[in-house]
Amino acid sequence: MRRAEDLEGFDGEASSTSMISGASSPYQPTTEPVSHGHGLRGLRCDPDYLRGTFGRLKIAQVVLALISFICIETIMVCSPCEGLYFFEFVSCSASVVTGVLLLMFSLNLHARIPQINWNITDLVNTGLCTFFFFIASVVLAALNHNKGAEIAAVIFGFLATAVYAVNLFLAVKNWRINSRQQNTRQTSDYMRARTESREVDHRPEIQRLDG
Numbered sequence: 001m002r003r004a005e006d007l008e009g010f011d012g013e014a015s016s017t018s019m020i021s022g023a024s025s026p027y028q029p030t031t032e033p034v035s036h037g038h039g040l041r042g043l044r045c046d047p048d049y050l051r052g053t054f055g056r057l058k059i060a061q062v063v064l065a066l067i068s069f070i071c072i073e074t075i076m077v078c079s080p081c082e083g084l085y086f087f088e089f090v091s092c093s094a095s096v097v098t099g100v101l102l103l104m105f106s107l108n109l110h111a112r113i114p115q116i117n118w119n120i121t122d123l124v125n126t127g128l129c130t131f132f133f134f135i136a137s138v139v140l141a142a143l144n145h146n147k148g149a150e151i152a153a154v155i156f157g158f159l160a161t162a163v164y165a166v167n168l169f170l171a172v173k174n175w176r177i178n179s180r181q182q183n184t185r186q187t188s189d190y191m192r193a194r195t196e197s198r199e200v201d202h203r204p205e206i207q208r209l210d211g
Helices: 004-024 047-051 053-073 082-106 118-143 148-210
Strands: none
Touching: 047 053, 047 082, 053 082, 053 118, 053 148, 082 118, 082 148, 118 148
């Protein structure tokens, strides 16, 4: 029979061996939660965008377009109705599309679809909304029947046109600046590569003269 000291020593070796084998085993338990879905990973709100100029303009555009749509929806009787229907379509489309773009930029969802140029998409949407909101507001102002809802819709329509126009001006300005910087960077890279190639071409002649 083994003595108690031997048994204690055996148990100590066994416990240390199990600790070593457990540390080297690739199947150790972990305390990190297991993620079963990757759809919402990295989804977060970008407060810097919402506090920035374009974020505030986008919020104002959605609010004004939505108010314009609500005002025009309260009108029950119209004659003629073409101007009202056109204004209704423009305000509804602008609020939906601009709202989607606001969500894409504020939640960084646009980074998951790099195949789409979101800056150009936003620029095109802003330009179209500026143009059609102005036309729809002018037509509704010319065909209105001096009703409170129509007057309110026209006012908010022109306000939305102004906000979209400011956004369009700033977007075009930034696009020109970025294009100019990109062209300058490409030109400098080309000149640098051309200079390096010339230096490489002259080095064999210098070595030949030294020899």
